[in-house]
Amino acid sequence: EAQVTQNPRYLITVTGKKLTVTCSQNMNHEYMSWYRQDPGLGLRQIYYSMNVEVTDKGDVPEGYKVSRKEKRNFPLILESPSPNQTSLYFCASSAAPGWDQPQHFGDGTRLSIL
């Protein structure tokens, strides 16, 4: 089954404790992206990756890191989480933006930073 898998689905942690949210897709997609969803603000893009080793900042990259060492994986790293990063996070992938393909989304990761 074609899917985008995020782990963990839920995480409660404390300020300053480094964490990684993993994202993996099995569709051989070039493009991958991370979003955060906050009430009243909709989805905002954090980082995206056009293909392996090519990443770029979205609209809200501060406090986050990403890496794209292989095509299927795109982890989101919070080196020193803070309470304002409490949010619902989504990973997404698509075949290629230039071909105008829609994004496939994971089911989300709800992070609570205390």
Place this chain on the structure above:
Amino acid sequence: AQSVAQPEDQVNVAEGNPLTVKCTYSVSGNPYLFWYVQYPNRGLQFLLKYITGDNLVKGSYGFEAEFNKSQTSFHLKKPSALVSDSALYFCAVRDRRTSGTYKYIFGTGTRLKVLA
């Protein structure tokens, strides 16, 4: 700056009635527009897109959207609403950056409530 606006936080419609969820955009160049739906505790699901061609685009679950270039709008429509259509709907636009990369801008979402 590129932007997407969904002016209504919530839309209520009676089952069987037509529904419209509004979206307006501001982009330079030709717009690449998308609609997604989100059900509780799930990720977004693609409904339809407009890239070029016919201004009326048909998508999944009986939804369609009308692209209007002069009004810079891309409203989502359905002739007859179902209770199961109740969900959160997002409009999005693809933004091509000067670096040649692509990012996406989403609206704030519109909650559709279909009343039985």
